[in-house]
Amino acid sequence: MNPAATAISFLEGPEQVDWSRVCFQERLAAHGLRRPPPGAAPIGFQVMSVEQSERDGSPTFTVLVHRNYHLGGVEVRSELMAVIERDLQTIQQHWKQTAVWPDRQQWRQLHLVRERHQFAVQTQQGATGHEPVERLYRLNRSKMRFLYSEGALVVLQRLVAVRDHQEPVHGTAMEICGRIYPFTIEHQGWKPLAVAGALRCVRLAKTLARGNYGNESFAHLTPEGTLVAQAVHAWPVRVEALHLLRERPPLDWELDLQLVSVFTDRKLELRALFERYLREHPDVRRLLADFLQAVLVWKPEDVTEFAENFFTSYSVTYKSGEQNDQEAALNAALASVHGDWDESWLEPKAFTE
Secondary structure, eight states: OOTTHHHHHHHTSSOOOOGGGTOEEEEEEEEOSSOOOTTOOOSEEEEEEEEEEEETTEEEEEEEEEEEEEETTEEEEEEEEEEEETTOOEEEEEEEEEEEOSSOEEEEEEEEEEOSSEEEEEEEEEETTEEEEEEEEEEEHHHHTTEEOHHHHHHHHHHHHHHTOOSOEEEEEEOTTSOEEEEEEEEEEEEEEEETTEEEEEEEEEEEEOSSSOOEEEEEEOTTOOEEEEEETTSSOEEEEEEESSOOOOOOHHHHHHHHHHHHHTHHHHHHHHHHHHHHOHHHHHHHHHHHHHHHHHOOSOHHHHHHHHHGGGOSTTOHHHHHHHHHHHHHHHHHHHSOOOOGGGSOOSSBO
């Protein structure tokens, strides 16, 4: 079976999509892989947006991603702009990344434009004191029918979230540096997360991209498809929402009163269930007792943020073994930034004419 078959069947499914829910605008803070202490300054930021647009009378999406990080004395800037059709086929995409040291800088970029029967691809790279290296080649459009760009993956991840899709979505994508790799977007369940000062239930979506970096990312998205946190294991940063640019939905007091009424009617039954659960799980009772004691001692102003930081050490996502793996990934990523400039990424590996 073609690796893109599930992605194509997902996009061509009978379910109607409110395309306005796929659109978003987000500004997120970037941190190192380890969770910073409260009040720690971020190492950079990330701004992402997807807006509905039009090209030659047909509806399209315009994807913009801007990142700026400071990693070990190196400033890394990247920009991505893509125009995507509703079937997630790419019309054009431009990407540029620049690494700036105090005495030198290196950069590389990829520009892809759809023509009548093919895609024209231009790759460039350069460094201070070196002549720029440029490559031009073309990709067959019939083969690109099963290939998704990085900009298209941004839209696809949101589309999976707003559709509440439970089955894994597989496909084939092209890295921003030009290589081809398979990917999988998989639903990992729901979890509570502090978002814009309020506790919300968000989707945990896992994206496995077996590409040049072999990276694995975990994205936390609201039911509306808004990204509020993301960690990429092969990249030395993770991002968290500074604030949501989308307006928060109004409080539903009627629903809250209904929940209170249900709890009041079943108070004795629920209390018995809670007590039985705590008897069967003494570790949970001890954990809650420690948390309440910490609240009384520290008297935090923002209890939600305090709880998030308190329970981080008990989280499966940030257990010590994975922290060691993340530190190794961080060191490898920094080594790739500081190391020799590699021209191998310019070689088109597949789907070339």
